[in-house]
Amino acid sequence: MEREDADGALDSWAQFCTLSNELLAGDGDLAVGPRLAPVVGDLCTRGLATLVRDYFLHSLEETFRNHAVKKFWQHFHPYCSASTVDRIKFCVKEHWPEEILSKALEDICLERGYQEKCVLVLVQVLQSYEDRMPRKKIKEVVCSSSLMPRYQLMVSSVLLTTLPLSFPDILNIYFKKKLEELNSIMAGSYESDQLVDHEPFQRSNTSDWHSGMDIDGSEVSENSSLVKNIGKVVRDLRCIGFTSMTEDAYSSAIIWLLKSKVYELAGDDYRVSVLWCVKKWIQAVPLQFLHALLTYLGDSVDHGSGSSGLKSPLASRPSSFPGIGVPSEALVRWHMRLEYFAYETLQDLRIGKLFEIIVDYPESSPAIEDLKLCLEYTGQHSKLVDSFISSLRYRLLTAGASTNDILHQYVSTIKALRTIDPTGVFLEAVGEPIRDYLRGRKDTIKCIVTMLTDGSGGSGSGTGNAGDNLLEELNRDAENQENADYDDHANIDEKQAWLNSESWEPDPVEADPLKGNRNRRKVDILGLMVSIIGSKDQLVNEYRVMLAEKLLNKSDFEIDSDIRTLELLKIHFGESSMQKCEIMLNDLIDSKRTNSNIKTSLLKSSQTVPGQEEAEVSHDVLDATIISSNFWPPIQIEDLVVPASVDQLLSDYAKRFHQIKTPRKLLWKKNLGTVKLELQFDGRSVQFTVAPVHAAIIMRFQEKSSWTSKALATEIGIPMDSLNRRISFWTSKGVLTESAGPDADDRTFTVVDSMSDVNKDSIVNERMAEYQMTEEEGESSVASVEEQLKKEMTVYEKYIVGMLTNFGSMSLDRIHNTLKMFCIAEPSYDKSLQQLQSFLSGLVADEKLETRDGLYLLKR
Amino acid sequence: MKVKILQWHAVASWTWDAQDETCGICRMAFDGCCPDCKFPGDDCPLIWGVCNHAYHLHCILKWVNSQTSTPLCPMCRREWQFKG
Numbered sequence: 001m002e003r004e005d006a007d008g009a010l011d012s013w014a015q016f017c018t019l020s021n022e023l024l025a026g027d028g029d030l031a032v033g034p035r036l037a038p039v040v041g042d043l044c045t046r047g048l049a050t051l052v053r054d055y056f057l058h059s060l061e062e063t064f065r066n067h068a069v070k071k072f073w074q075h076f077h078p079y080c081s082a083s084t085v086d087r088i089k090f091c092v093k094e095h096w097p098e099e100i101l102s103k104a105l106e107d108i109c110l111e112r113g114y115q116e117k118c119v120l121v122l123v124q125v126l127q128s129y130e131d132r133m134p135r136k137k138i139k140e141v142v143c144s145s146s147l148m149p150r151y152q153l154m155v156s157s158v159l160l161t162t163l164p165l166s167f168p169d170i171l172n173i174y175f176k177k178k179l180e181e182l183n184s185i186m187a188g189s190y191e192s193d194q195l196v197d198h199e200p201f202q203r204s205n206t207s208d209w210h211s212g213m214d215i216d217g218s219e220v221s222e223n224s225s226l227v228k229n230i231g232k233v234v235r236d237l238r239c240i241g242f243t244s245m246t247e248d249a250y251s252s253a254i255i256w257l258l259k260s261k262v263y264e265l266a267g268d269d270y271r272v273s274v275l276w277c278v279k280k281w282i283q284a285v286p287l288q289f290l291h292a293l294l295t296y297l298g299d300s301v302d303h304g305s306g307s308s309g310l311k312s313p314l315a316s317r318p319s320s321f322p323g324i325g326v327p328s329e330a331l332v333r334w335h336m337r338l339e340y341f342a343y344e345t346l347q348d349l350r351i352g353k354l355f356e357i358i359v360d361y362p363e364s365s366p367a368i369e370d371l372k373l374c375l376e377y378t379g380q381h382s383k384l385v386d387s388f389i390s391s392l393r394y395r396l397l398t399a400g401a402s403t404n405d406i407l408h409q410y411v412s413t414i415k416a417l418r419t420i421d422p423t424g425v426f427l428e429a430v431g432e433p434i435r436d437y438l439r440g441r442k443d444t445i446k447c448i449v450t451m452l453t454d455g456s457g458g459s460g461s462g463t464g465n466a467g468d469n470l471l472e473e474l475n476r477d478a479e480n481q482e483n484a485d486y487d488d489h490a491n492i493d494e495k496q497a498w499l500n501s502e503s504w505e506p507d508p509v510e511a512d513p514l515k516g517n518r519n520r521r522k523v524d525i526l527g528l529m530v531s532i533i534g535s536k537d538q539l540v541n542e543y544r545v546m547l548a549e550k551l552l553n554k555s556d557f558e559i560d561s562d563i564r565t566l567e568l569l570k571i572h573f574g575e576s577s578m579q580k581c582e583i584m585l586n587d588l589i590d591s592k593r594t595n596s597n598i599k600t601s602l603l604k605s606s607q608t609v610p611g612q613e614e615a616e617v618s619h620d621v622l623d624a625t626i627i628s629s630n631f632w633p634p635i636q637i638e639d640l641v642v643p644a645s646v647d648q649l650l651s652d653y654a655k656r657f658h659q660i661k662t663p664r665k666l667l668w669k670k671n672l673g674t675v676k677l678e679l680q681f682d683g684r685s686v687q688f689t690v691a692p693v694h695a696a697i698i699m700r701f702q703e704k705s706s707w708t709s710k711a712l713a714t715e716i717g718i719p720m721d722s723l724n725r726r727i728s729f730w731t732s733k734g735v736l737t738e739s740a741g742p743d744a745d746d747r748t749f750t751v752v753d754s755m756s757d758v759n760k761d762s763i764v765n766e767r768m769a770e771y772q773m774t775e776e777e778g779e780s781s782v783a784s785v786e787e788q789l790k791k792e793m794t795v796y797e798k799y800i801v802g803m804l805t806n807f808g809s810m811s812l813d814r815i816h817n818t819l820k821m822f823c824i825a826e827p828s829y830d831k832s833l834q835q836l837q838s839f840l841s842g843l844v845a846d847e848k849l850e851t852r853d854g855l856y857l858l859k860r
Numbered sequence: 861m862k863v864k865i866l867q868w869h870a871v872a873s874w875t876w877d878a879q880d881e882t883c884g885i886c887r888m889a890f891d892g893c894c895p896d897c898k899f900p901g902d903d904c905p906l907i908w909g910v911c912n913h914a915y916h917l918h919c920i921l922k923w924v925n926s927q928t929s930t931p932l933c934p935m936c937r938r939e940w941q942f943k944g
Contacts, residue, residue: 555869629873672871680862
């Protein structure tokens with residue numbers, strides 16, 4: 001019985017094997033099916049169903065591996081075995097991956113389709129067997145329905161295990177090429193599209209896509225056939241279980257294309273906004289493509305080829321919800337994903353070039369606007385801060401950059417970042433290194449003040465852009481302040497207050513809680529500038545010195561622009577701190593009045609006295625600036641003997657002043673002022689504008705054509721060394737020549753009477769040339785801030801020395817605090833730590849003190 | 861060679877030619893101004909009494925007006941009369 005059974009089973013088995021081999025080898029011939037049924041049924045009743053299934057699948061796998069798979073990979077063999085250099089050649093070929101890929105896919109799908117049919121045959125057989133079986137054997141039913149999934153799993157696993165490493169590359173190249181092709185087709189229609197519709201892109205996505213699709217049929221057909229081809233390839237790939245790999249390949253190709261598009265559009269031109277174009281392009285090209293592709297694949301799902309269970313969640317949706325009319329969820333997701341990527345790419349590009357963008361800031365504001373939008377979307381502000389700070393450190397905060405440039409860049413940075421982030425949080429972070437660096441530079445205050453004052457009205461010489469900008473800023477801030485005041489004090493009714501409180505927003509997360517809330521962080525350029533210096537007093541003081549310098553060197557009384565600057569500064573720093581400057585300007589106004597007053601009265605009297613007419617210089621040439629010296633910064637006074645004729649004029653003038661303004665008197669500062677001279681040679685004359693000292697020197701040469709420096713110094717009443725310094729002005733102009741004198745340190749200066757002999761070639765002297773003294777030649781009439789400080793600090797030297805005698809050695813802080821504690825009587829100690837430090841280092845340089853480990857001690 | 865002066869723009873400072881440095885009332889410099897004034901010089905003049913003591917005009921006026929009886933010079937206590 002058992003033996004018979006076994007023989008029967010072996011017979012059936014042998015029969016099954018032959019039949020199934022026949023089925024698999026048969027070229028599309030499914031006629032074996034009906035013959036297979038009884039054999040399988042027999043085997044199943046013997047309980048060999050699993051064996052049947054496994055054998056069948058196994059032989060399917062054998063066949064598939066040996067024929068289809070080998071053939072499939074052979075298509076790609078030339079590329080995979082090629083070296084990297086040769087691979088590039090493949091990429092250049094026009095139809096390279098496309099032809100081969102579609103052919104290979106077609107083949108393998110054909111094979112797979114046939115095999116699927118074979119599986120179906122077996123499934124049917126098994127099913128019919130199961131139908132005949134009683135219900136209780138239901139457990140075995142499982143085998144028929146699980147056959148198909150198992151087959152599909154087998155196919156993809158066989159392919160994946162034999163996958164050459166470079167196959168994903170091939171896919172990638174394929175999609176890149178296809179997308180580029182599509183892009184160039186779309187670009188044409190997209191541009192013509194742009195001409196047609198000027199509507200902003202806010203139109204709903206759907207209508208945009210559809211209008212794009214419907215507008216002109218020719219392009220649509222062209223690109224729809226392209227998309228259809230791609231769709232077919234994608235479907236085939238999915239079919240053999242490469243869903244996720246395909247997905248990867250086309251999304252990376254899209255992203256790559258998007259990236260190159262952003263780079264192409266953005267480039268190095270910051271004067272145009274590109275964000276809109278990028279968005280428009282995303283809608284026009286990749287989304288159109290995806291829409292078409294997803295629709296195509298969505299349709300194909302009905303034909304039953306949607307096979308894989310390995311889809312990514314993003315891809316699984318379109319097959320079940322094809323986008324008809326309403327953009328499908330997947331498409332919306334793609335849209336968001338692509339836009340985010342575009343924003344991020346553009347943002348990274350702009351952040352990398354932020355330094356350059358800010359350098360030409362007012363022109364580059366479109367780029368800044370773009371960056372602002374990008375950052376709002378991506379929220380990667382910290383990236384901006386980090387990268388910008390490092391480029392600042394590398395490119396700006398170096399010894400090579402001039403303080404003016406740094407300040408200018410700082411102002412542009414403030415303006416640009418204010419656009420990006422009105423709360424000023426990031427500006428604070430970025431500005432900190434710049435401020436720190438500027439504090440370490442000596443000429444910072446001076447440069448800031450120059451920036452503030454130089455642009456005044458444009459009447460001054462050499463108005464820099466920076467100055468103009470800053471003054472303009474001051475102006476605008478002044479207006480804003482008025483508005484703010486209005487807001488603060490004018491009737492804020494309850495409703496407004498409620499609205500204000502409702503519009504409150506928390507600080508960005510990046511805000512440093514130590515630095516106060518947003519209200520205090522108002523972005524005010526001048527305020528930020530002052531914060532570099534430390535206190536407004538220092539700035540005001542520097543301004544006063546510069547103003548004094550400027551006013552004392554004026555040869556007229558035109559101060560309108562200075563008054564304007566002063567008014568603006570008053571708004572910012574308060575009236576009281578600008579009081580002294582106001583008095584200085586007032587002195588100029590008074591001087592103008594007094595001057596004309598005195599001159600008219602002097603001229604009248606000179607007409608009545610006939611002797612005066614013979615004077616070589618008339619009262620007409622003398623103008624005077626009369627200052628209230630208590631309110632001016634300390635002025636450099638030097639004795640100077642002016643020529644007798646001028647001296648006479650001066651004393652006449654002073655006498656007249658005394659008469660008009662009794663009992664006030666004039667004290668001349670003879671070394672200050674400006675003199676316009678004309679040197680007359682034989683038939684030729686040259687004009688100069690010089691300081692009184694220079695005038696006094698050259699006028700001496702009228703009496704005598706050559707002087708020794710010793711004699712001249714005594715005559716003019718200035719020390720020898722300062723004479724030698726001053727006289728070089730005239731020698732450099734070729735008016736005087738220098739030759740060895742009676743002594744080694746006594747030189748002889750002779751006037752070059754016929755200047756034409758010496759400077760025959762010089763064209764400058766041929767005509768009436770006018771020389772203006774340059775800054776270096778002119779000398780400052782006002783003591784600089786440092787000198788003032790040194791003078792003021794000298795008082796404390798005794799205290800410091802006393803302290804150090806008692807305590808031995810002290811730190812800077814301790815000296816500072818002790819001085820603050822004990823020097824409360826006049827003059828009370830009001831200097832900053834930095835000022836004390838610079839004074840102490842002066843003392844160290846003078847070898848009065850020494851430092852050791854940050855402690856100061858007396859030099860023994 | 862001849863030098864012709866086209867313009868000589870000189871600088872001078874003014875001073876009240878008082879014997880003292882500061883006003884005895886407000887202790888501010890004579891060449892400055894009294895605490896109530898903003899601008900020195902014409903706006904805030906000095907005035908001398910017959911006793912030859914000088915004060916800011918505004919200071920001494922305030923003083924004179926605050927006295928109920930005959931005003932005296934704050935320095936020498938002689939009767940205050942403007943020098944004239």
